[in-house]
Amino acid sequence: MALFQLIGFGPTGWGGLLLLASLMTLCVTAVALLIGAILGSLVAWAKLSGSRILRTLGGTYTTVFRGVPELLIIYLVYFGGSSAVTAIGTAMGYEGFLGLPSFAAGALAVGIISGAYQAEVFRGAYLAIPKGELEAAQAIGMNRSLRFRRIIGPQVFRFAIPGIGNVWQLSLKDSALVSVTGLADLMRTSQVAAGSTRQHFLFFIVGGCLYLILTSFSDRFFTSAEKRANRSMPTSLGQA
Amino acid sequence: MDITFMFETMKTLLAALPMTLALFSLSVFFGGLLALVIVWMRVSGNTIARNFAKGYIFVFRGSPLLIQMFLIFYGLGQFGFIRYSFLWPALREPFVCAVLSLALCTAGYTAEIFRFGLRAIPAKEIEAARSVGMSGFLLTRRILAPIAFRHALPAYSTEVVMMVKSTALASLVTVWEVTGVAQRLISQTYRTMEVFLCAAAIYLILNFLILQAMALLEYKLTPHRRAAPLFPVPQR
Numbered sequence: 001m002a003l004f005q006l007i008g009f010g011p012t013g014w015g016g017l018l019l020l021a022s023l024m025t026l027c028v029t030a031v032a033l034l035i036g037a038i039l040g041s042l043v044a045w046a047k048l049s050g051s052r053i054l055r056t057l058g059g060t061y062t063t064v065f066r067g068v069p070e071l072l073i074i075y076l077v078y079f080g081g082s083s084a085v086t087a088i089g090t091a092m093g094y095e096g097f098l099g100l101p102s103f104a105a106g107a108l109a110v111g112i113i114s115g116a117y118q119a120e121v122f123r124g125a126y127l128a129i130p131k132g133e134l135e136a137a138q139a140i141g142m143n144r145s146l147r148f149r150r151i152i153g154p155q156v157f158r159f160a161i162p163g164i165g166n167v168w169q170l171s172l173k174d175s176a177l178v179s180v181t182g183l184a185d186l187m188r189t190s191q192v193a194a195g196s197t198r199q200h201f202l203f204f205i206v207g208g209c210l211y212l213i214l215t216s217f218s219d220r221f222f223t224s225a226e227k228r229a230n231r232s233m234p235t236s237l238g239q240a
Numbered sequence: 241m242d243i244t245f246m247f248e249t250m251k252t253l254l255a256a257l258p259m260t261l262a263l264f265s266l267s268v269f270f271g272g273l274l275a276l277v278i279v280w281m282r283v284s285g286n287t288i289a290r291n292f293a294k295g296y297i298f299v300f301r302g303s304p305l306l307i308q309m310f311l312i313f314y315g316l317g318q319f320g321f322i323r324y325s326f327l328w329p330a331l332r333e334p335f336v337c338a339v340l341s342l343a344l345c346t347a348g349y350t351a352e353i354f355r356f357g358l359r360a361i362p363a364k365e366i367e368a369a370r371s372v373g374m375s376g377f378l379l380t381r382r383i384l385a386p387i388a389f390r391h392a393l394p395a396y397s398t399e400v401v402m403m404v405k406s407t408a409l410a411s412l413v414t415v416w417e418v419t420g421v422a423q424r425l426i427s428q429t430y431r432t433m434e435v436f437l438c439a440a441a442i443y444l445i446l447n448f449l450i451l452q453a454m455a456l457l458e459y460k461l462t463p464h465r466r467a468a469p470l471f472p473v474p475q476r
Contacts, residue, residue: 067405067440067443067444067448068443068444069408071411072439075422075436080436083430083432173305180412187304190307199318200315200318201311204315205315212298212299212303
């Protein structure tokens with residue numbers, strides 16, 4: 001079968017490249033989730049802080065980056081970042097256009113978006129900590145950093161796992177949009193394979209199936225992570 | 241910041257707004273209708289229908305919208321029986337393909353939202369309705385649909401905002417809506433920030449208006465959750 005050769009691992013097959021591209025999609029999403037976790041915890045802290053300016057800034061961040069199309073944010077980071085890099089290059093005496101690497105631009109753009117969602121997840125997880133535990137920690141004289149390390153951090157992490165799982169799934173699908181910058185992720189590779197073999201239907205089905213495999217495996221991963229994090233908790237309704 | 245440039249950009253982008261609104265309203269409408277069918281299959285007693293609905297929801301929620309859109313736009317034309325069928329004049333149009341894939345995708349998410357709405361109906365209310373002799377369509381119209389919709393409304397409004405954002409992908413199959421025009425302006429002028437701010441403002445205002453409308457709808461549909469008026473309303 002010619003079709004099976006096309007998606008196989010032979011010299012004319014695209015199988016190896018597609019698997020490599022799936023790995024690239026996972027890498028972009030993982031780096032984006034990490035960037036998003038850093039941005040998200042900063043924004044969550046700003047939104048929970050007493051200062052009105054910080055609260056407004058945090059609120060603006062989450063409203064803007066959850067309300068504007070992902071594609072537009074990717075264009076902003078890719079084109080805006082490239083002109084910034086070019087400006088720096090010109091200042092350092094380099095003539096001509098410098099592009100931002102598409103991996104960096106893509107991971108940063110998806111990270112900024114996932115940061116907005118993660119901020120809400122972290123904020124909800126912090127608010128889920130019983131007030132009495134924070135007061136008890138204060139009462140026995142724990143200072144801020146100790147309180148964070150012993151009481152807040154572990155519990156926020158535990159409560160946030162289901163939400164982080166949802167954000168991961170969103171980011172995995174958003175990462176397909178990074179293909180517009182030319183990064184050889186799963187979307188882009190399926191597109192190239194479809195175009196050069198003129199078998200559009202076949203390759204977009206195969207690409208879609210690989211995305212389905214990625215999303216269902218990560219779903220399973222996050223379910224078991226949630227179970228593990230909650231192993232010391234009494235079981236109640238709605239738990240994984 | 242150049243005010244005249246921003247003004248011109250805004251004018252160009254606003255000219256593309258009707259296209260975004262058309263994509264959005266058509267896909268939300270058809271996606272909602274399809275979601276009703278899917279959720280009806282999902283909760284039905286028929287095993288085949290239930291498993292089909294489960295598979296549909298899994299596929300359309302688990303894969304990126306962009307790959308679904310490309311599958312429809314580039315993939316379908318490859319088959320002779322589609323190219324020579326009566327559907328081809330419609331399926332050849334990028335706009336029709338974009339609406340079709342947006343509607344198919346949102347139907348998967350919306351069906352799941354409606355199902356959670358259905359599950360939130362207290363069993364007592366269904367029993368009460370049955371005991372007074374309601375069944376079938378009457379039960380759905382008077383009891384199931386209103387209560388389920390009310391419960392589903394907050395999650396549904398999130399999904400509707402997601403749809404506004406998803407219309408941006410139509411620019412990748414050559415439908416010139418706001419994001420596509422913004423991208424063209426960016427590559428012509430290299431003034432990323434100004435163009436981004438204008439386009440972002442359009443989307444944020446649009447989403448704000450939609451959320452306000454949804455909140456108003458929720459308020460109108462839930463008179464029982466409001467406190468009774470403090471002073472009795474005078475009888476006329």
